Amino acid sequence: MNGVARGSSRRKRLFAIVLFSMIFLSGCLGDGQENSQQADADGEIVLEVWHTFAAESKEEEVFMNSVSSFQSAHPNVTVEVTMVPFGNADQ
Incomplete structure (x- = not known):
């Protein structure tokens, strides 16, 4: 039973890391309007x-x-x- 709990905990931790990374990276990408502002x-x-x-x-x-x-x-x-x-x- 200990092995099952440990695997579940690892999955949750991995899921949290992946979710955090996706949110963080999407914030770093910006909205792509820098080029249009330069053109204006x-x-x-x-x-x-x-x-x-x-x-x-x-x-x-x-x-x-x-x-x-x-x-x-x-x-x-x-x-x-x-x-x-x-x-x-x-x-």
């Missing part, structure tokens, strides 16, 4: 940015200059800037 990154990208700086303020001028510099450095990226009045920023 090569195309045109549009960023929508909102700001609450007052119109024609020094802050807005610096911000817009930064946006222009960014777009010059990244020609495939378009930044759409929207000014949101400060009182409406939380909506």
Whole structure:
């Protein structure tokens, strides 16, 4: 009877190891979307940015200059800037 219990215990242990390995390896494989993300990154990208700086303020001028510099450095990226009045920023 001891041999039967030992064999059953080994099967359970082997089953647990195989099951764990399958779960672990399936997590390592990923979902295969890395290539599609790379393909999307090569195309045109549009960023929508909102700001609450007052119109024609020094802050807005610096911000817009930064946006222009960014777009010059990244020609495939378009930044759409929207000014949101400060009182409406939380909506």
